[in-house]
Amino acid sequence: MLKVEDVHVYYGAIHAIKGISLEVPQGQIVTLIGANGAGKTSTLNTICGFIKPKTGKIFFEGKDITNLATQDIVKQGLTQVPEGRRIFANMPIYENLELGAYLNRNKKEVAQRMEKVYAKFPRLLERKNQLAGSLSGGEQQMLAMGRALMSNPRLLLLDEPSMGLSPILVKEIFSIIKELNEQGTTILLVEQNAKMALSIAHKGYVVETGRIVLAGEAKELLESPEVKKAYLGG
Template identity: 65%
Template sequence: MLEIKNLHVHFGVIHAIKGISLTVNDGEIVTLIGANGAGKTTTLRTISGLKKPTEGAIIFDGKDITNLTAQERVALGISHVPEGRRVFSSMTVLENLELGAYLRKDKDGIARDLEMVFERFPILAKRKKQAAGTLSGGEQQMLAMGRALMSRPKLLCLDEPSMGLAPLLVQEIFDIIKDINEKGTTVLLVEQNANMALQIAHRAYVMETGKITLSGTGKELLQSDEVKKAYLGG
């Protein structure tokens, strides 16, 4: 579904991504783990069109999307939940969700998907007329994920969904990610909670200073001494 070939990204003179290649197959959860500043967020932003690469190619569903705009990528089926949630705080929960479907014209489909989001996140149904900025961190994360699902993505890119959440909520968010995947959406997950991410991932890549240093199945990397020492506190 997604293939990245020899991707390089610069911020001025800083070489942030140094020739990485990775694949995400249809139906998978693939996770990128690594320390702060490893290049994980930059990789996601480049995939979703928020950052231009200086070299390399991004192939999605067999099509080269390297030079497409972020909006064109949403239309093709890529949706991005950014780090820090980025909900529209002065707008209601319902308005945030409706914005997720801004490229769609199928009113009946949008109404059905709204119901689906409210079924998956019952708290959002209770809070639908509330300003998004008044929600708790966990509720805002659910809203950001619900908003992304409103575009009916083939690939959902999640950037640090568990950041700043209480442990009980972290478990709930990971259960939701697994459920979204099992219902047919492919997931690319950037996450500092390596232990939780590797437990639900089919495959994983370890990033260090803009390079991929290790890859394997989630189970393989959970057992890796290198990964245990660096990311799992073992």
């Protein structure tokens, strides 16, 4: 579904992404794991069109999207839930969700999608008129995911969904991610919690200093001595 071919990204003179290539098959969860600053978020932001690569190509469902504007990439069916959630704190929950469907002018369709999001995240329905900034960290993550789902994506990019959450909420968020995948959404997951990410993923890539240093089936990576030592606490 998604193919990234030998992508290089620079921030000025800094060579942030050094020839990353990866594939996300339809219907799977693929995870990128690695330390802070490894280049995981930069990779997602390049796929989404926020950053343009100096060289390399990105294909979504066979179509070259390397130089498309972000809104045109969203129209193709690819949406990102950003690191840090980036909700609109001073707006009610329902307005945050409506913004996720800003490309859709069909009010009936938008209402149907909103119902689906509320069915998946009942807490958002209970609090729909509350300001988004009054939600807990876990609820804000649910809102960010719900907002992304409003664009009806076929591929969802998730950037550090467990960041700053309690262990109980982390389990809940990962359970939701797995459920979304089982219902047909393909997922590319960037996550520092390597153990949780690999436990729900089909495939994994280990990113270090802008390069992929290991790749394989998620179960294999969970058992890999290198991965255990570097990311799983031995």
